[in-house]
Structures are given as structure tokens and as C-alpha cells.
Amino acid sequence: MGSITPSVRTARHAARRISVDGGSVSAVAAAAAAPRLDTTVILAHGAGTDMHHPFLVQFADGLAARGVATVRFNFPYTDQGKRAPDRAPVLEACWRAVLDAVRVDAHLGSGRVVIGGKSMGGRMASHIAAHGATVDGLLFLGYPLHPAGQPHKLRAAHLASIAAPMLFLTGTRDALCPLEQLRPVLAPLPQATLHVVEDGDHSFAVRKRSGRDAAMVLHELLNASLLWLRTRVAV
Numbered sequence: 001m002g003s004i005t006p007s008v009r010t011a012r013h014a015a016r017r018i019s020v021d022g023g024s025v026s027a028v029a030a031a032a033a034a035p036r037l038d039t040t041v042i043l044a045h046g047a048g049t050d051m052h053h054p055f056l057v058q059f060a061d062g063l064a065a066r067g068v069a070t071v072r073f074n075f076p077y078t079d080q081g082k083r084a085p086d087r088a089p090v091l092e093a094c095w096r097a098v099l100d101a102v103r104v105d106a107h108l109g110s111g112r113v114v115i116g117g118k119s120m121g122g123r124m125a126s127h128i129a130a131h132g133a134t135v136d137g138l139l140f141l142g143y144p145l146h147p148a149g150q151p152h153k154l155r156a157a158h159l160a161s162i163a164a165p166m167l168f169l170t171g172t173r174d175a176l177c178p179l180e181q182l183r184p185v186l187a188p189l190p191q192a193t194l195h196v197v198e199d200g201d202h203s204f205a206v207r208k209r210s211g212r213d214a215a216m217v218l219h220e221l222l223n224a225s226l227l228w229l230r231t232r233v234a235v
Contacts, residue, residue, distance in 0.1 A: 013029065013031075016028070018101045020094050025073055025078075027051070027071055027073035027074070028060075029071045029105075030070045031069060032070075033064060033067055035067055036068075037067045038112065039068050039112040040071060040102060040108050041113075042070070042071045042115045042116070043060055044115075044117035044120075045118055046121055046142075048083075050074050051073055051074050053118070055118070055203065057072070059218065059221065066226050076094055092128050092131075095125060095127075096128055099115060112137070112233055112234065113136055115135050116139035116140050116167075117139075118142060122139070126166075127158065129162045130162050136165075136233050137229070137232065138162065138166045140169060143177050143182075145182055145185070146176060147176075148175070154181065159185065159189060159192070160188070160189060165193065165232040166189070166192045168193065168194045171199070171204055173199060174202045182194070195221075195224040195228075197221065
């Protein structure tokens, strides 16, 4: 089981180390503003970034400002300065250690726990949920439905094994998760909710001609997530 060691604290954030098999990984917890929803959302980063990626930070802090505590963390390869992601068993073991550590952390309370993250980080969260990890929900920021350039290799068979509510936040221009492929996957899953970001790509970037900017898209993602947390998770 993982454990959290507090290190540097600020008014809103606490930098921590979470023990995993053979070492530890970095994490940052953001305290929820009042009134709290009594829910903690754990977010993992995508394959080519880390927990300090501006989008992930802004999303996590936006949830915290809206009353939802958040935890961001690095996978082992990221903390070690490597570019290639760890193999799936290592990523999944890290996820389980982080989930265990958050559940017993007195600073985060004993409320509901939702797991997910950006792209690969969210996909690995879905793996541990499908394999039996107890969670109250899953939040996917750009689910990578298939590898780049391989639309025939869907990463979806395990989703039917997840009983917890799932929120898929997806852009209409996401090359790794085309809506024409995602919708048939989610149709038979009553626990799945889909929110579509018009003109968004896999990173939720929108073109200037859409009439929106990154701040407006972030606001949309946060509002959709909070609505889902309140109506599908905190019930």
C-alpha cells in the first residue's frame, strides 16, 4: 500500500511523495475551497507531459476552487527523467499505490474518490478500475481510444467491466478518439457520460475561428465535470 509523505506546503497546495514499489513518486494535493463536495479527484498526466503541465494544473486547481480536492502525480518514468512511458503493469501499480495513499490521507478526508486524468493517465486509471479497484467515478480528459494512426486498435473492451460512473470529455477534432468510434462504444454503457467540446482536439485546443479561447474551453470542462460530480457521483 502506498503512503503519502508531506513535504512543502502552501496555502492551497501540498507537495508530497507517495511510496510505490521500489521507490516513490511526486504528487501535489490541492485543498478544496468551501463549500466542499467531500470528493477527491486524482489526476494522472499524459504520456508526453508531467503533473506540472499547465492544462492539468489549471484543471486541477479549477476543481479545487469549486470545492473538489485534487491530487496530481507523476508516474515513475517521469520522475526519473525518462521520455518513454513505463510498461502498463508499472503504470497500473503506481496508480494503485496512489489511490491507496489518498484513501488513508487524513488531510483529504474520507469522502468519495474519483480517478482519471489526461489521455494515457486516464486510460491507466480505467485499467485498475476494470481490474477491481474501488472508486466512485472516473474522469477522462481526452480518452485515447486508439493509438495514433491505428484506428482499428480500439482500447475499449475493458470499459464494460467498470461499474462506476464515467465521464468522457472529448473534442470533436480529437484524432485519438473520433466521435464516430467513441459513441458506439459508450452507447451500451449506462454508467458512461459523454461531454463534447466543439472544435477541441486531443489537448482541447480550439481554432481561432471557433470564437473561443483556452480559458473558455477550460471553463466549459470544469462546469461539465462539476455537474457530473454532483449529479452522477455525489448521489
